[in-house]
Amino acid sequence: MAIEVRIPTILRSYTGGQKAVEGSGATLEEVFADLDGRYEGLRERLIDDSGVRRFLNVYLNDEDVRFLGGLSAPVSDGDTVTVLPAVAGGAR
Amino acid sequence: MLTISADLRAKILAHARADHPDEACGVIAGRAGGNRPERFIPMLNAERSPTFYRFDSLEQLRVWREMDDRDEEPVVIYHSHTATEAYPSRTDISYASEPGAHYVLVSTRNQEQDEFRSFRILDGEVTEEDVTIAPE
Numbered sequence: 001m002a003i004e005v006r007i008p009t010i011l012r013s014y015t016g017g018q019k020a021v022e023g024s025g026a027t028l029e030e031v032f033a034d035l036d037g038r039y040e041g042l043r044e045r046l047i048d049d050s051g052v053r054r055f056l057n058v059y060l061n062d063e064d065v066r067f068l069g070g071l072s073a074p075v076s077d078g079d080t081v082t083v084l085p086a087v088a089g090g091a092r
Numbered sequence: 093m094l095t096i097s098a099d100l101r102a103k104i105l106a107h108a109r110a111d112h113p114d115e116a117c118g119v120i121a122g123r124a125g126g127n128r129p130e131r132f133i134p135m136l137n138a139e140r141s142p143t144f145y146r147f148d149s150l151e152q153l154r155v156w157r158e159m160d161d162r163d164e165e166p167v168v169i170y171h172s173h174t175a176t177e178a179y180p181s182r183t184d185i186s187y188a189s190e191p192g193a194h195y196v197l198v199s200t201r202n203q204e205q206d207e208f209r210s211f212r213i214l215d216g217e218v219t220e221e222d223v224t225i226a227p228e
Contacts, residue, residue: 010189055187057149064149084156085189087135090115090144091173091181 003031003075006082014042023081028060029071031081046083047071057084093222094194094210096120096129096168101225103132105198105206108172111137112200115145115172121159122167129167129194137171144183145171168210170196178207180218188213194221 002022007015015021021039025031029047036043045053051070052058058065059082065073075081100120108116117137120129133155138148159165169190173181178197180188188195191214199207212219 008189010191055189057152059149059153062150062153064153066149082153084152086146086149086187087117087119087152087169087190088139088144088146088187089171089181089184090139090141091176092143092183 002077004080005031005035006080008083008085010085011042011045011083014039014045026074027071028058028065028073028075028081031075032071055086057086058082059084093224094129094168094196095127095224095226097227098225100129100132100168101208101223103134104170104196105208107134108198108200111172113142113174114140115142115174117145117147117169117171119155119166120168120170121162121164124163124165127167131164142174166190166193168196169193170198173197173199173201175201177201178209180211180213185213185216185218 002024004020005023006020021035023031023034025034032043032046047053060068060073060075061080107118115137118134121131121133122128136148136151137145139146178199180197195211195213197209210221210223212221
């Protein structure tokens with residue numbers, strides 16, 4: 001079961017420069033665990049104890065996974081997961 | 093160094109003035125690898141706050157996909173400060189994660205005077221760079 005995971009520039013050092021990699025699993029969490037077997041350290045840059053890291057946006061197809069149950073969101077063959085750095089900041 | 097047209101510089105400043113006292117934010121896309129800002133894309137500040145900004149996550153996905161399809165990248169990422177100087181705050185630095193982008197900050201704290209500055213932010217390190225206005 002293949003799920004395409006699109007990787008932002010800042011994390012491509014973990015994927016040998018690849019813009020997209022393939023993973024498998026029944027949930028987002030399983031897909032990230034699967035990727036970590038081949039791209040060591042990637043999982044830790046994507047999630048922490050509370051779920052998807054605050055500085056990142058993770059999308060399943062066209063939805064922000066924060067609205068789909070986060071890491072427990074179910075995924076299926078042919079889905080695309082997109083990771084983008086959140087763009088945020090401000091004076092304070 | 094950031095080279096930008098007078099028109100794009102004016103568009104950023106106008107967006108910042110229009111959204112004052114909230115922070116304004118957006119992107120200028122350009123051809124990937126070209127280092128030349130070309131396409132102005134004002135973004136919603138999902139926080140609608142005078143001290144914080146965040147791109148709306150779904151709008152960001154749409155815009156980033158569009159850039160990908162057009163072989164563009166975010167050459168400039170801009171936002172405004174509304175009561176403080178146009179210099180990256182600690183929050184700005186902690187979120188900065190496009191190593192290739194020019195981070196443009198403007199300030200609207202003074203009605204009479206524009207502040208427009210550009211920075212590289214890499215691994216928590218801020219480097220200010222010159223801004224050159226390109227002929228159209």
